[in-house]
Amino acid sequence: EVQLVESGGGLVQPGGSLRLSCAASGFNFSTYSMSWVRQAPGKGLEWVSVFCVQDGSTHYADSVRGRFTISRDNSRNTLYLQMNTLRDEDTAVYYCTKGGHLDAWGQGTLVTVSS
Amino acid sequence: DIQMTQSPSSLSASVGDRVAITCRASQGIRSDLGWFQQKPGKAPKRLIYAASTLESGVPSRFSGSGSGTDFTLTISDLQPEDFATYYCLQHNSYPYSLGQGTRLEVK
Numbered sequence: 413e414v415q416l417v418e419s420g421g422g423l424v425q426p427g428g429s430l431r432l433s434c435a436a437s438g439f440n441f442s443t444y445s446m447s448w449v450r451q452a453p454g455k456g457l458e459w460v461s462v463f464c465v466q467d468g469s470t471h472y473a474d475s476v477r478g479r480f481t482i483s484r485d486n487s488r489n490t491l492y493l494q495m496n497t498l499r500d501e502d503t504a505v506y507y508c509t510k511g512g513h514l515d516a517w518g519q520g521t522l523v524t525v526s527s
Numbered sequence: 528d529i530q531m532t533q534s535p536s537s538l539s540a541s542v543g544d545r546v547a548i549t550c551r552a553s554q555g556i557r558s559d560l561g562w563f564q565q566k567p568g569k570a571p572k573r574l575i576y577a578a579s580t581l582e583s584g585v586p587s588r589f590s591g592s593g594s595g596t597d598f599t600l601t602i603s604d605l606q607p608e609d610f611a612t613y614y615c616l617q618h619n620s621y622p623y624s625l626g627q628g629t630r631l632e633v634k
Contacts, residue, residue: 449571449625456628457563457571457614462621471621474528507570513561513618515582517570 414438414516416508421521428498432521434491434508442486445512448493450504451520458504461493462512476502498525529553529617533626539634545603548613548629552596556619562591562600563614565628571614575600602631 420432434446448460461472461482470482481494491508505520530553540546550560558578565571573582575591578598588603602609610633615626 447623457565457625459616459623459625462623471623473622512623513573513576514563514571514616515573515576517572519570 414510416510416516416518418506418508418518418521421506421523423524423526424498425527426499426525428525429494429496430498430523432493432495432506432508432523434493434518436489436491436508436510439510441484441489444510446482446484446491447509447512447514448482448491449507449509449514449517450502450523451507452501452504455504460506463491464512495523498523500525528622529556529620529624531615531617531624531626533615533629535629536627537630537632539632540605541634542605542607544605545601546605546631547602548600548615548631550593550598550600550615550626552598552617552619555595556617558594559617559619560591560593560598561616561618562589563616564609564611565614566611574613 415437417435424430445465447462463482479497483492503525505522507520508518510516532551560578562575563571574585579591590601592599613629
C-alpha cells in the first residue's frame with residue numbers, strides 16, 4: 413500500500429524558512445517523479461512543484477519559483493520542499509503526491525505564515 | 528502557462544441524478560488531464576487519468592471524456608458519498624495547473 417507522510421509544517425514568520433519532508437513507502441520511490449500541491453484555507457488546490465525522475469529536472473509554479481526548492485533522497489525514500497522568504501499567502505496545507513500526475517496523496521501538513 | 532477553466536463552480540443535485548462538470552484548457556493538452564475528488568478535511572483522490580481512464584476501484588458511474596481543450600467529468604446515478612468537490616488537472620506542460628474546483632452539493 414502506498415503511504416506518503418508529510419512533516420515539518422508549523423508556524424513561521426513572514427520572511428522565514430521551513431523545510432517540509434515526505435516519507436514514502438509501498439512503492440519503488442526512486443523510479444517515480446514526485447510533486448507538491450498546496451491548498452490555502454477554504455480555497456482550491458494549487459500545483460506547486462515536481463521533481464522529474466526521468467532527467468532530474470525540477471519545475472515550479474510561478475508563485476513559488478526562486479523561493480522554494482524541491483529535492484529528494486532516494487536512499488531515505490524522502491521528498492523535501494525547502495521554502496524560503498515565506499509570505500502570508502504561502503499559508504496552506506501542503507500535500508506530497510506520487511508521480512507527476514498526482515496518483516496518490518499524503519494527508520498534508522499545515523504551514524502557517526503569520527507574525 | 529495553461530489556464531484551466533472549470534465550470535460550474537458549484538452544483539446542487541439529488542441522489543440518483545446525473546451531473547456533468549467541465550474543464551476547458553486555454554490551449555490544447557491532448558488527453559493529459561486527470562480528475563480528482565476531495566471530501567471535507569481529506570486529501571484529494573484521483574478518479575480518472577488520461578482524460579477517460581478510470582482509476583482502479585472507482586465506481587463505473589464516474590466517467591471522463593474529451594481531448595484537446597474540452598473535457599467533461601460525468602457522474603451518473605449520484606450516490607450520497609459523491610457529494611464532494613471535484614478538480615481537474617492538466618499535466619501537459621509546466622507549470623501544471625488545476626481547475627478552480629466544483630462543489631457538488633445535495634439539493
